[in-house]
Amino acid sequence: xxxxxDGRNKYYGTFRNEWKYYISLWECQALRERFxxxxxxxxxxxxxxxxxxxxxxxxxxxxxxxxxxAGVDFRKKYRIRIYNCQDSHIKLxxxxxxxxxxxxxxASITRQEFDWITExxxxxxxxHKNRLCQEFYYECMANALRPKVIVDYDREPFIxxxxxxxxxxxxxxxxxxxxxxxxxxDLPSYEVxxxxxxxMEVKFTEFLPQFIRDILPPDGDEFSAISKYTMCYERLYHRxxxxxMISRSDKTW
Numbered sequence: 001x002x003x004x005x006d007g008r009n010k011y012y013g014t015f016r017n018e019w020k021y022y023i024s025l026w027e028c029q030a031l032r033e034r035f036x037x038x039x040x041x042x043x044x045x046x047x048x049x050x051x052x053x054x055x056x057x058x059x060x061x062x063x064x065x066x067x068x069x070a071g072v073d074f075r076k077k078y079r080i081r082i083y084n085c086q087d088s089h090i091k092l093x094x095x096x097x098x099x100x101x102x103x104x105x106x107a108s109i110t111r112q113e114f115d116w117i118t119e120x121x122x123x124x125x126x127x128h129k130n131r132l133c134q135e136f137y138y139e140c141m142a143n144a145l146r147p148k149v150i151v152d153y154d155r156e157p158f159i160x161x162x163x164x165x166x167x168x169x170x171x172x173x174x175x176x177x178x179x180x181x182x183x184x185x186d187l188p189s190y191e192v193x194x195x196x197x198x199x200m201e202v203k204f205t206e207f208l209p210q211f212i213r214d215i216l217p218p219d220g221d222e223f224s225a226i227s228k229y230t231m232c233y234e235r236l237y238h239r240x241x242x243x244x245m246i247s248r249s250d251k252t253w
Contacts, residue, residue, distance in 0.1 A: 015101040016164075019202040020226045021217055028169055028198040034215050035158045035167055042157035042166075044083075052170075054079045054151045055118075055182055056229045059143035068230050074098050077229060078136060078145060080114060085185040087111040094132060102203070107132040114182070118147065147178035151232045152189055153199075164205035165212060171198045175232035192228075192235045199226055 023031070041048050057078040058064045064077040076096045083089060090111065096103045107130035109117075116124055125137035139145040152174040158167045174189035181187060193199065202208070202216065 013103050013105070014205060015096075015098060015103045016203050016205045017208070018097075018100055018102045019216075021200040021202075022226060023198050023200050023217065025196050025198060027217065028171075028200065031200065031215065032156070032169065038211065039158040039160045039165070039167065042159050045155070045157055049154055049156045051084050051152065051154050052081065053083075053085060053182065053187075054081045055147050055178060056149050056151060056233075057139075057145045058148040058233075059139070059145050061143075062148075063143075065148075065230055065233050068227050071225075078139065079229075080109070080117070080182075082183070085183050087114075087183055090114055092117075092132060092136060094136070105132045109133070118179075118182070149178055149229070149232045149236050150176035150180060150182065150187070150189070151228050152176065152187070153228065160209070160212070162209055163207045165208060166201075166203045167212075168201045168203075169198050170201065170228070173199065173228055173231065175235045177236065190235050192231050199228070 044050065056064070057080075064075065067075040074097070076094055078092070078094050081091045081093055090109050090113075091106045092109050093104055093106045096105075107128070113124065116122070122137050122140045125133045125140070128134060128137075136145070152172070153170045154172045156169040156171075159165065160167075171193070173191075173193040175192050176187050176189040202212075
């Protein structure tokens with residue numbers, strides 16, 4: 001099914017609803033207990049939780065960041081994602097956002113291919129069998145798409161088959177420089193989300209059962225257009241020295 005046309009590119013697939021909430025630890029605990037009685041833990045989450053690390057890319061003009069901040073309705077961003085700092089499953093992903101709807105495309109890449117990308121050796125992407133890799137090549141060459149920030153967080157996922165529902169609690173959100181060792185479990189990073197806060201995401205494709213809706217926080221201040229990428233980008237590039245109030249851009253590190 002054709003979803004959207006953006007310049008030369010046409011996107012096909014199913015868009016999912018995506019709602020985000022900024023909640024307290026107390027709310028997180030209460031919601032977790034209620035969801036655990038009616039949903040299943042994602043079987044991929046050993047001990048109920050896993051760590052996600054993503055390397056986000058942006059172009060020469062920082063379009064992904066600026067369009068998000070400007071509230072542009074249709075936008076996209078690219079990232080490379082791993083789980084628990086392992087290189088056994090490395091995914092190149094493109095996330096397309098249309099208001100509160102999302103669509104994701106992904107391609108599996110090897111550790112060697114990841115290294116080539118971070119070294120700026122993009123030619124292999126053009127010959128890749130996955131179309132997403134080919135389109136990523138054109139983005140890198142035409143728009144100077146480059147790594148911008150590493151985003152880390154811990155995720156606790158719940159799933160429900162009816163409606164293809166997925167609810168996640170993301171905590172300990174952190175930002176790291178893009179040229180750091182992507183697979184280092186002890187990667188130095190900056191805290192992003194204040195202590196006592198958690199990001200809850202609700203995704204569903206077909207419908208959201210009423211018994212889930214009844215549990216969710218009411219629309220209002222908590223219902224948010226949170227972006228981990230923009231939060232981590234700002235933490236990394238717009239941070240200030242609290243003692244001397246010197247911006248990162250004006251300071252030699």
